[in-house]
Amino acid sequence: MGPTYTIAELAREFDITARAIRFYEDQGLLSPMREGQGGRNRVYTPRDRTRLKLTLRGKRLGLTLSEIKSIIDMYESPKDTVAQINRFLGVLSHQRDTLEQQRADIEMSLAEIAVHEEECRRLLAEAGADGNVEPQERSAA
Incomplete structure (x- = not known):
């Protein structure tokens, strides 16, 4: 049958909890x-280890x-x-589309953050030595 693994060994190898392994x-x-007594001890085979490795890889890809x-x-x-x-x-094509959309959303959010950071830096520069920050009246964007 080859080598076997305990739940603790697999949890340590893949840096996940035993609870996660039981969930899978x-x-x-x-x-x-x-x-063992009452079948309490789980014994994992190389097949289980491979399936766990593939499961974690699929999760990283964002698959259900x-x-x-x-x-x-x-x-x-x-x-x-x-x-x-x-x-x-x-399945992979659908996941690619989802991730591409998420990337576009992230890029837009980063651009908005950059605009707000620039505005904050401008206000700080205008405040100068006296420390008073008076935002300018601006029309709603």
Whole structure:
């Protein structure tokens, strides 16, 4: 069977909590074996470790857990590979669009912050030595 891992070892390796790993198990992403009294100890195989690594990679891409699960399952059971790869491409394309929109929103916010910073610096420069800051009357933008 090869090496096995405890929940603590995987949590340490991937810098996540044991609770997060148990959550991924509840979601059907991991299926550790149970050992010990009453099956209390989880024993993770290299397959579980790989699935956890892919889950965390999918989360970094911003995919939902259900998207991640279907993609991981797809790799493990390549029945209709072309259709599955096309579905994965669709998921990735949608995520790319979402991230591009977020990037545009962030760029706009950064530009607005730059305008406000410049205004604050101008007011401070005008205040000079006396420390009085009187904003100029401006028309609403």
